[in-house]
Amino acid sequence: MNLFDYVRASSVDEAVAAGAKPGARILAGGTNLVDLMKMGVAEPATLVDITRLEELKRINWLSDGSVRIGSLVRNSDLAYETHFAKTFPMVAEALLSGASAQLRNAATAGGNLLQKTRCSYYQDVASACNRRNAGSGCDARQGLNRLHAVLGWSDHCIATHPSDFCVPLAALDAVVEVTGKGGSREIPIESFHLLPGDQPGKENALEEGELVTAIRIPADASRFAAHSRYLKLRERTSYAFAVVSAAAAMMIEDGRILEARLTLGAVAAKPWRSREAEAAMIGQMPSKDLFDHAAGIALREASPSGNNAFKIELARRLAARALSAASAGTPTAMPALPGSPLSTFSGDAHVA
Amino acid sequence: MAIQKFKLPDIPSIAVQISTSLFLNGVRMSLSISLTINGDARTIVLEDPRVTLLDLLRERLQLTGTKKGCDRGQCGACTVLVDGRRINSCLTLAMTVDGAHVTTIEGLATGDELHPVQAAFLECDGLQCGYCTPGQIMSAVGLIAEGQAAGDPERVRELMSGNICRCGAYKGITEAVLVAIEKDATTSKERDAA
Numbered sequence: 139m140n141l142f143d144y145v146r147a148s149s150v151d152e153a154v155a156a157g158a159k160p161g162a163r164i165l166a167g168g169t170n171l172v173d174l175m176k177m178g179v180a181e182p183a184t185l186v187d188i189t190r191l192e193e194l195k196r197i198n199w200l201s202d203g204s205v206r207i208g209s210l211v212r213n214s215d216l217a218y219e220t221h222f223a224k225t226f227p228m229v230a231e232a233l234l235s236g237a238s239a240q241l242r243n244a245a246t247a248g249g250n251l252l253q254k255t256r257c258s259y260y261q262d263v264a265s266a267c268n269r270r271n272a273g274s275g276c277d278a279r280q281g282l283n284r285l286h287a288v289l290g291w292s293d294h295c296i297a298t299h300p301s302d303f304c305v306p307l308a309a310l311d312a313v314v315e316v317t318g319k320g321g322s323r324e325i326p327i328e329s330f331h332l333l334p335g336d337q338p339g340k341e342n343a344l345e346e347g348e349l350v351t352a353i354r355i356p357a358d359a360s361r362f363a364a365h366s367r368y369l370k371l372r373e374r375t376s377y378a379f380a381v382v383s384a385a386a387a388m389m390i391e392d393g394r395i396l397e398a399r400l401t402l403g404a405v406a407a408k409p410w411r412s413r414e415a416e417a418a419m420i421g422q423m424p425s426k427d428l429f430d431h432a433a434g435i436a437l438r439e440a441s442p443s444g445n446n447a448f449k450i451e452l453a454r455r456l457a458a459r460a461l462s463a464a465s466a467g468t469p470t471a472m473p474a475l476p477g478s479p480l481s482t483f484s485g486d487a488h489v490a
Numbered sequence: 491m492a493i494q495k496f497k498l499p500d501i502p503s504i505a506v507q508i509s510t511s512l513f514l515n516g517v518r519m520s521l522s523i524s525l526t527i528n529g530d531a532r533t534i535v536l537e538d539p540r541v542t543l544l545d546l547l548r549e550r551l552q553l554t555g556t557k558k559g560c561d562r563g564q565c566g567a568c569t570v571l572v573d574g575r576r577i578n579s580c581l582t583l584a585m586t587v588d589g590a591h592v593t594t595i596e597g598l599a600t601g602d603e604l605h606p607v608q609a610a611f612l613e614c615d616g617l618q619c620g621y622c623t624p625g626q627i628m629s630a631v632g633l634i635a636e637g638q639a640a641g642d643p644e645r646v647r648e649l650m651s652g653n654i655c656r657c658g659a660y661k662g663i664t665e666a667v668l669v670a671i672e673k674d675a676t677t678s679k680e681r682d683a684a
């Protein structure tokens with residue numbers, strides 16, 4: 139780990155000023171940044187510790203029914219906030235399917251959005267990686283790439299974004315509130331993370347020195363509360379990143395789907411929302427055939443970026459399953475294994 | 491496997507290197523933090539901002555009960571409570587917990603009397619080599635405080651998944667946590683009745 143200056147910010151303005159200096163990095167829960175610093179992948183000249191900023195630690199319910207999640211709200215606190223979990227159940231489920239209880243106690247909402255890819259060549263400073271070191275190449279193309287992207291990738295980078303939280307956020311039209319030297323602005327979550335193109339190093343829409351202050355979920359997203367699920371397929375039951383995941387939600391009235399949402403995770407460098415798949419379900423009656431059809435649409439443009447063609451079929455099946463689970467209704471209690479396709483309801487034992 | 495570029499190790503040898511770069515709002519900081527560790531208020535001088543809470547405990551304060559497994563957030567051996575919440579001390583820079591209350595495995599027992607979770611691990615054979623055990627026990631204490639598992643073994647397994655046991659003592663660990671939850675519920679009831 140390189141030596142760095144340590145700055146403890148005592149206001150958002152101070153954090154923005156310190157964060158705009160060359161080589162400065164914001165430190166929140168540290169569960170990703172400290173790890174990357176140990177690997178030598180991140181070498182900040184200055185660490186700007188924002189964890190004392192009380193104003194970023196609140197969950198505020200606004201008068202219009204939307205919720206403003208401060209960027210320092212810990213993943214576990216958000217997931218266990220009763221009203222939040224009832225209103226946006228698939229967001230709570232996604233949060234609880236991520237990492238471990240210890241990590242969720244430390245990880246913040248803002249940090250989760252801004253976590254880096256888990257591509258092993260990105261994490262190995264001796265490897266060629268365009269995302270870490272522009273123009274150096276991409277060792278993943280000829281390397282271990284079975285978990286890499288099947289949508290939105292480019293010849294320059296085939297990495298995925300690993301967040302669970304961001305997947306239902308994209309499905310629900312969340313908005314990221316940011317503050318920089320030039321003031322505050324809002325970025326819809328769908329345009330927050332960027333596809334790699336020929337500039338994989340530019341990972342998101344943040345300008346140099348901008349701080350994420352909050353994430354807002356609009357009030358109308360609560361109309362999906364009765365029919366939503368987040369499903370996440372992992373290589374082990376728990377404490378693992380997604381191989382593929384899906385957030386599915388719908389509004390059903392008189393046996394017909396009035397509106398539907400579908401976003402896939404771990405398939406691209408951003409949460410992959412399919413508005414075409416959503417449109418195909420409107421006015422229809424929920425059925426296995428319909429969900430298979432919609433899932434197929436969501437994956438229509440997918441192509442393997444390496445040894446990972448299996449992910450396309452896996453994602454398609456998981457999306458269909460998530461839609462079907464959502465149509466059956468949100469479980470009344472958080473499943474014992476959140477996000478797991480192996481055990482849907484509390485009481486269904488995965489380990490016999 | 492590619493060869494890793496050599497980096498300064500995150501071990502106490504770096505402590506002799508005096509950093510001139512510890513700032514608070516642009517002003518050089520007094521290089522000290524205060525922590526209450528297992529009930530004792532301590533003022534600790536840090537010469538280097540890179541020290542993790544784990545290394546501080548083990549290498550500076552000789553509290554070696556907290557273990558280092560992966561040093562990367564992947565095993566849970568380093569689990570401690572910070573202000574009552576379980577976290578991985580290997581991914582926590584010591585500077586960032588200035589002012590906090592830290593509880594480690596050394597702080598659980600009262601004299602010779604084991605903490606109920608420690609006693610449950612003994613009773614249920616929740617260990618083999620014991621290396622992961624301090625982390626398992628601290629994690630279980632955190633889990634009980636969180637109150638999300640009820641007495642459901644599936645929930646216990648899920649909420650203990652951040653603690654890897656290389657010996658595979660999971661069966662005993664799950665039983666121990668369930669016994670400890672049960673004991674905790676009984677004690678709370680007795681306390682409420684009294």
Ligand SMILES: Cc1cc2nc3c(=O)[nH]c(=O)nc-3n(C[C@H](O)[C@H](O)[C@H](O)COP(=O)(O)OP(=O)(O)OC[C@H]3O[C@@H](n4cnc5c(N)ncnc54)[C@H](O)[C@@H]3O)c2cc1C
Pocket residue numbers: 163164165166167168169170171172173209235236237238241244245246247248249250251252253254300301302303348349350351377378379380562563564
């Ligand atoms: C073993 C392990 C397993 C994991 N499994 C999962 C999983 O299954 N699913 C999942 O989603 N995640 C998983 N994670 C990732 C974890 O969720 C993230 O590390 C965490 O959410 C990051 O939050 P943080 O507050 O710790 O961020 P930090 O590490 O403090 O910061 C992360 C990045 O965000 C920047 N940043 C942080 N806050 C702000 C802000 N407010 N404004 C601007 N920039 C900011 C930092 O500069 C840094 O670049 C896992 C992590 C580990 C170590």
Ligand code: SF4
Pocket residue numbers: 255257258259260266267268269270275276277278279294295296297338
């Ligand atoms: S896939 Fe992207 S992150 Fe991974 S090595 Fe290639 S350029 Fe780097």
Ligand code: FES
Pocket residue numbers: 557558559560561562563564565566567568569578579580581
């Ligand atoms: S040593 Fe901290 S999680 Fe492994």
Ligand code: FES
Pocket residue numbers: 616617618619620621622623654655656657658659
């Ligand atoms: S008892 Fe040996 S690692 Fe768990």
